Amino acid sequence: MSIVLENVCYTYSPGTAYEIHALKNINLEIRDGQFIGLIGHTGSGKSTLVQHLNGLVKATSGRICFNGEDIYAQNYDMRRLRGKVGLVFQYPEHQLFEVDVLSDVCFGPKNQGLSQEEAKKRAREALRMVGISEEYEKQSPFELSGGQKRRVAIAGVLAMEPEVLILDEPTAGLDPRGRDEILDQISLLHKERGITVILVSHSMEDVAKYVERIIVMNQGEVMYDDVPREVFRHYKELERVGLAAPQVTYIMHTLKEKGFDVDEDATTIEEAKETILEAFRKKGSKT
Amino acid sequence: MEERKEMITADKLAYNYIKYDEEGREKEKIRAVDGVSFEVEKGDFVAILGHNGSGKSTLAKHINALLTPSEGTLWVNGMDTSDENNLWDVRQSAGMVFQNPDNQIIGTIVEEDVGFGPENMGVPTKEIWERVEESLKAVNMLKYRHHSPNKLSGGQKQRVAIAGVVAMHPKCIVLDEPTAMLDPNGRKEVIRAVRALNQVEDITVILITHYMEEVIYANKVLVMDDGKVVMQGTPREIFSQVETLKSYRLDVPQATLLAWELKKAGLDLPDGILTREELVEALCRLY
Ligand SMILES: Nc1ncnc2c1ncn2[C@@H]1O[C@H](COP(=O)(O)OP(=O)(O)OP(=O)(O)O)[C@@H](O)[C@H]1O
Ligand SMILES: Nc1ncnc2c1ncn2[C@@H]1O[C@H](COP(=O)(O)OP(=O)(O)OP(=O)(O)O)[C@@H](O)[C@H]1O
Numbered sequence A: 001m002s003i004v005l006e007n008v009c010y011t012y013s014p015g016t017a018y019e020i021h022a023l024k025n026i027n028l029e030i031r032d033g034q035f036i037g038l039i040g041h042t043g044s045g046k047s048t049l050v051q052h053l054n055g056l057v058k059a060t061s062g063r064i065c066f067n068g069e070d071i072y073a074q075n076y077d078m079r080r081l082r083g084k085v086g087l088v089f090q091y092p093e094h095q096l097f098e099v100d101v102l103s104d105v106c107f108g109p110k111n112q113g114l115s116q117e118e119a120k121k122r123a124r125e126a127l128r129m130v131g132i133s134e135e136y137e138k139q140s141p142f143e144l145s146g147g148q149k150r151r152v153a154i155a156g157v158l159a160m161e162p163e164v165l166i167l168d169e170p171t172a173g174l175d176p177r178g179r180d181e182i183l184d185q186i187s188l189l190h191k192e193r194g195i196t197v198i199l200v201s202h203s204m205e206d207v208a209k210y211v212e213r214i215i216v217m218n219q220g221e222v223m224y225d226d227v228p229r230e231v232f233r234h235y236k237e238l239e240r241v242g243l244a245a246p247q248v249t250y251i252m253h254t255l256k257e258k259g260f261d262v263d264e265d266a267t268t269i270e271e272a273k274e275t276i277l278e279a280f281r282k283k284g285s286k287t
Numbered sequence B: 001m002e003e004r005k006e007m008i009t010a011d012k013l014a015y016n017y018i019k020y021d022e023e024g025r026e027k028e029k030i031r032a033v034d035g036v037s038f039e040v041e042k043g044d045f046v047a048i049l050g051h052n053g054s055g056k057s058t059l060a061k062h063i064n065a066l067l068t069p070s071e072g073t074l075w076v077n078g079m080d081t082s083d084e085n086n087l088w089d090v091r092q093s094a095g096m097v098f099q100n101p102d103n104q105i106i107g108t109i110v111e112e113d114v115g116f117g118p119e120n121m122g123v124p125t126k127e128i129w130e131r132v133e134e135s136l137k138a139v140n141m142l143k144y145r146h147h148s149p150n151k152l153s154g155g156q157k158q159r160v161a162i163a164g165v166v167a168m169h170p171k172c173i174v175l176d177e178p179t180a181m182l183d184p185n186g187r188k189e190v191i192r193a194v195r196a197l198n199q200v201e202d203i204t205v206i207l208i209t210h211y212m213e214e215v216i217y218a219n220k221v222l223v224m225d226d227g228k229v230v231m232q233g234t235p236r237e238i239f240s241q242v243e244t245l246k247s248y249r250l251d252v253p254q255a256t257l258l259a260w261e262l263k264k265a266g267l268d269l270p271d272g273i274l275t276r277e278e279l280v281e282a283l284c285r286l287y
């Protein structure tokens, strides 16, 4: 069970003066149950790539298989694919359209054929997961603050209980606690239900903390595809393509240069703390 | 006449979003800003923090008179924003960059979009082009000047929106989460551009953000919670109070967080570490 991309290319406005080759020959395998981070400079093709995965955008050339079936085959059921691969858009406004918050979150599950009652139950559960309390159920989604809109948009996709959950910049605009709560929640869903998660993010810190594999995009191509420690070891190359390593990685590199006996590849606060304390312990036991 | 020192003065400012039922009776009242008083001096770089829905954007929209206070008063450059006669001058003084660039880009070509503001203000054609060029350069988007803004990625659009405001040469710029959609490099560039506008052009800056690292360049920080301003101080004063900030759903910069964790684990580090360099220095003294 997986999503496989073979030689996928995508061109916007082909044949015009504004032709843009957004994806160039992408080959990837997204295995079941992985938690993947997708990073890359603005305009590197991340949103274009993830919109291919639920069939929203059709490759100019190349092939995409979901669980072994070619999604561009003639009788392929795209609607079912969209129920299985849930995508939270980068701009929540592109996703919100119903009269009130509850109806908005009910839209997906109802579309999947669930009863009104069942859809409401799913919706309420999803809203609870993203920290939107009942008092907002009857509010228009357009009269919410930026962060509240984003939470509702995420709930709308969670309520469909997808097998593959794709989040395009889900934490942009969330307050720090909200960011942690939502990513913790998604991490829990990943562990408990074994769903595949693809997190598109500009926060190297979030990516380092949560994912097991990082795909780095650069100018429409895959530049790296590896575990976080390995990817962030290339921090100088990442900087050249608009990215960076997590803040703590820089601190660790400088400490190492200054003679500290630390693991310079630490990428999270937790790892950094451990290795710094360990360095002090080792030093203490020597002197 | 002595020139005034304050750019913005808020006195017990409150704002209610009011909803009406079918008969036009008041049904519900949301008190988004709840009696805030503060002062911003000319040349200040003020950062505003606060949880989702705490009232930051509502407050920001008062500064260029998109909203006027339900109670209390707001003066911008000495002008009462509630006085309709001041509307044009207030908007001239305070430029605004919103959370979502989609809603503020109007031109069909990038350079047209950026030139739109100055053109509306009656700036001579030759100067418009100079301003367009310098603003696009400031956000590193000059090479996209002939592109269509609709076809840019999220991060690229945001930089065009900022250039559009910069081109109007306002006395004060209010940026509502301008870097939420940018890659690490783009964030750095925008913050660098904003700091240069503040330091070189002496433009007063008000920056709303959920990125704590961006706050360390401000000379003053306001923290909002449920419509009220609950903390005011320099970044160092504010970020020394890690636990209080967490109780307001906020965070501290990564270097501060790591220092705080290390201190809890027994290392004798000072409070108020803000940058990576400060942390490394403090650790070197202990090692
Ligand atoms: N609707 C569109 N029409 C034409 N070109 C587009 C369109 N959307 C995106 N592009 C272009 O395709 C390229 C890839 O854009 P995409 O939105 O996939 O990037 P991204 O990695 O998601 O960027 P960001 O981090 O800013 O969200 C960019 O050069 C962009 O300008
Ligand atoms: N147009 C509106 N109509 C009714 N209520 C609104 C409207 N816009 C915002 N609100 C409410 O006012 C409160 C403050 O919203 P505001 O957008 O000012 O918050 P914010 O601090 O900018 O949040 P965020 O960090 O999510 O952007 C919230 O409870 C929100 O739901």
Ligand SMILES: [Mg+2]
Pocket: A046, A047, A048, A090, A168, B153, B154
């Ligand atoms: Mg994108």
Ligand SMILES: [Mg+2]
Pocket: A145, A146, A147, B056, B057, B058, B099, B176
């Ligand atoms: Mg806001």
